[in-house]
Amino acid sequence: MAEDDASTTTSSSESTESGDSFPSSAQVVIVGGGVVGCSVLYHLTKMGCRDVVLLDKNELTSGATWHAAGLVGQLRSSRNLTRMIQYSVELYQGLEDETGQSTGWSGVGGLRLASSETRMAELRKSATMGKGFGLDIHTLSTKECQDLFPIMDPAGVHGGVFLPTDGYADPSMLTQALAKGGRMNGGRIIRNTRVTGFNVSDGRVTEVQTERGNIACQTVVNCTGMWARRVGKMAGVNVPVASFEHQYMVTEKIEGVARDLPVTRDPDNFVYYRSEVGGLIMGGFETEPILWKVDDIPWDFVTQLLEPDFDQFEFLFNPAMKRTPCLETAGVKQLINGPDAYTPDGNFVLGPSLEIPNFFVATGMNCFGIAGAGGSGRMIAEWILEGEPSLDIYALDIRRFGSRHNRSSHFVAERSREHYSKHYKIGWPNYHNQNERSLRRSPLYHLLAQKRAAFGEKSGWERAQWFAPEGVEPKELMAWGRPNWHEHVAREVKAIRENVALLDQTSFGKIEVRGPDAFALLQRLATRNIDRPPGTLSYTQMCNEKGGIECDLTISRTGEEEFYLVTGTAFAAHDLSWIKSNIEPGEVVVAYDVTSSRGVLNLCGPNARKVLEKVTKDDVSNEGFPFGTGREIYLGSAPALALRVSYHGELGWELHIPVEYTVYVYEKLWEAGEEFGIADAGYRALDSCRLEKGYFYWSGDLTTDYTPYDAGLGFNVHLKKKDFVGRNVLANIKEEGPTWKMCFFTLEEEVELHGSEPISRDGKVLGIVTSGGFGHTIGKTIAFAYLPPGDAAHADYLIEAFGREIRATRHDQCLYDPKREHILS
């Protein structure tokens, strides 16, 4: 194309590797030759898939990779993300030997400073967590930090943590090494060839269209970084990324900066440092970032930088000059400003897209692409070749952005902005997004707001977390100690356990599956036998081929060919995607999301039936409406699909009401409940109750890393069923014994647990906490954790939180009403 020839100055007209003709087909086509695309190429070919072509519209690294600072920090917020980056480090260390191409890997270690007490507490928590992840991590005193980072002014430094295996790589060299490895194992790289479109038929991509011809393919991987949204759009795939300006400066040589200076971060001051040829690279994450572009990023913005913005950089270099006074006099060689793609929650977007299951995405690296590329490439290759990644990485799965507002460029920009801004702020576990709030509101929102609900945000929904009495502000305060909602949640739990309460669970995900083959499909996916008549419901898991738990939900049979599924607020898109991707050709069935169509009220507590009886003429006695059944009833004049389930462990009904009747039903129930002293309750009370009952949360307790047997859910695996996904693997596991045993613990002291705390015995770390929280009925902190079965028979263990070891007692059963008397009443 003439336009491209004009912009190509000195590149050779031969852009294919070996002079072969342009390919007409490939098993996998990777679009984008940055560090991520080349990592995907490397891993696919290494795993034996040689029919792979990588296309780049210009040269490798010419997007954002070439100007990356190259830092690789392993300690992240979750174990699996940490594991991915630990793998990246191992990979980068060995790549030169493997390919003959150096990566510029410098294992100088990583130091993280605490310039505030709050941060020091967070670092102690991180160090504890890191140990649980098997990371080599040390908590340091101020002096020890100074010894490692001599150019710092220690005033205000409380201490830090150090990871000896962290470091940095040269982004271009690393990418070339990965590319070389990919080529060595049979992959092809074609440069200077832009993708112009995709051929999609029957919901699958069949062909990649380029300037030089079309390539038929089985799988596409979109690794186009800042262009990923634009490229995704060509296929009708939403990629939620927005590009922000990110700057770092490069200085000339500085006295006292040694080559082996560790990569150092001072997040309280929002800055990071590494050494560069005797000088420093210093950059950071300002709290008011500048959005560059979301859509329509020009194709020809290649190997290009943005205008340096010293005014914007002032926010970072003022504190940097205090922390490292040498910056006051060091000459500034360059202030590099390059755009980087951010996502609405600060984590990557990986995996098969919701819209097109064979169109994969691997992008949105949020300024840690060099660190994440190794692990991401491997996960994608496994996903493509083996059907799923070897680690549960739901937190990075693109399908978590399934709700419709994630398609809006405005939303993507606003939330990405928030997470860029938050990059170095304290990572409060109870953090709720702040930008674009009040996006999805239940019909009861205003009513509950008037009743002083403290709202949190999840998947765009405003959800009542707890209710504040008069005189107390309905607001959650972020702190490390006992939270400000503790006593209010205690009151709500008491109402649920001893009396009657109403919870608004409208945000729950709801899916309808209908058709002649609906039963066959669900029976094939559920581990439990769901061959039961209409009017019954089943709580079940759905597993993948390896027996890992993909979905955790209830399936209500509302008709012969009609099923109504309920899942967690954040999982509707994921679960629907799982179900749809398992529909076999020829099956007559439809599955769709109906979350928006119904409000959900949870009426629960020992007096729930008494209240319900006042409002409905339908038979809601225990004989007439047993546990595990569901049917339509009328509350006053309003219809509701009443499901007798229980996540809280009390007698209760989940009422799924067509949206427009929801407020009416609430008012009727409230009026009927007043004589009993009915109370509103929020999600935190529900969480406290479910912990006491040993009920699980998918993505926390149940993940694809675990099988139902690990979780003690063997009763939900009906091997006698003809065939279901994962059956054979599960049958083997039942025979040989599971790898893990889910255990419940109470702690000797009250402490705030947030997940990932290590649990140990006799000095050996056995596992990490998956869920934790205060059980208000039993008055103790509860923790869930998987232990190796051989270590799971003892009574006492130690759980480490905030650097302190706390005695924990293991219980054989759940902490409250193990005989289920309340639920079945």
Add this chain to the structure above:
Amino acid sequence: MKILVPSKRVPDPDQRIRIAASGHAIEKDDLPFVLNPFDAISIEEALRIRDENRAGEDEGEVVVVGIGGAAYEKELRTAMAMGADRALLVECETAPDPWNVARILQAVVEREQPALILMGKQAVDDDSNQVGQFLAALLDWPQATFASKIEFDAGRVRVTRETDMGIETVSMELPAVITADLRLNEPRYASLPAIMKAKRKPVDRIDCADLGIAIEPRVRILEMEPLVSKRTCVQVSSGTELLARLRDEVGVL
């Protein structure tokens, strides 16, 4: 001694240049600009002459001049961040050709009365290598171009010049025009505080009318073409094959 340093704002030599639709200009959108590297060398030398008191006078002043639009302030501030005392912007909509640049500078010189003009030998965008020479002629001042060393001695300046035929040393009376070459020095990088301080310093502005100059273009760009190299690479498998092909195909052995 007052040293005047004329400077130019040029596209960053590390960035790709695209030709604008008109065909006789470059595309300036999203193109980073920098201070012409040879002018940075001139500023550096001027600063050293001032700070080391090389001319043997007690007070020195380094004034940097730029000709162009408001965007030029950025580069002038870079010069002030390095240590220049003052910056002067001659506001001009379109970039004048070398002859007109020299005429404008002549007017500036008449205003400022510097003892020395120190400037880059050429700008790295057009590589003209004309302004210094034009200016010296217009002022009727001695000139020494491609300077790699500048020394002062009793009111005269001795300049070592790098030429294609070897090193030449000339001695001149002041005032004089000197153009700087690559090996004169390595310019300093400004520190952050200096950069921020320079942002708050004023840049004096005048326009051509104030100088009594009307631009009379002498150069018209007819056409610009991108540089395209059709380099072909041939892989050979051994030294023997290389020699054979050089002898038989290329004919150089």
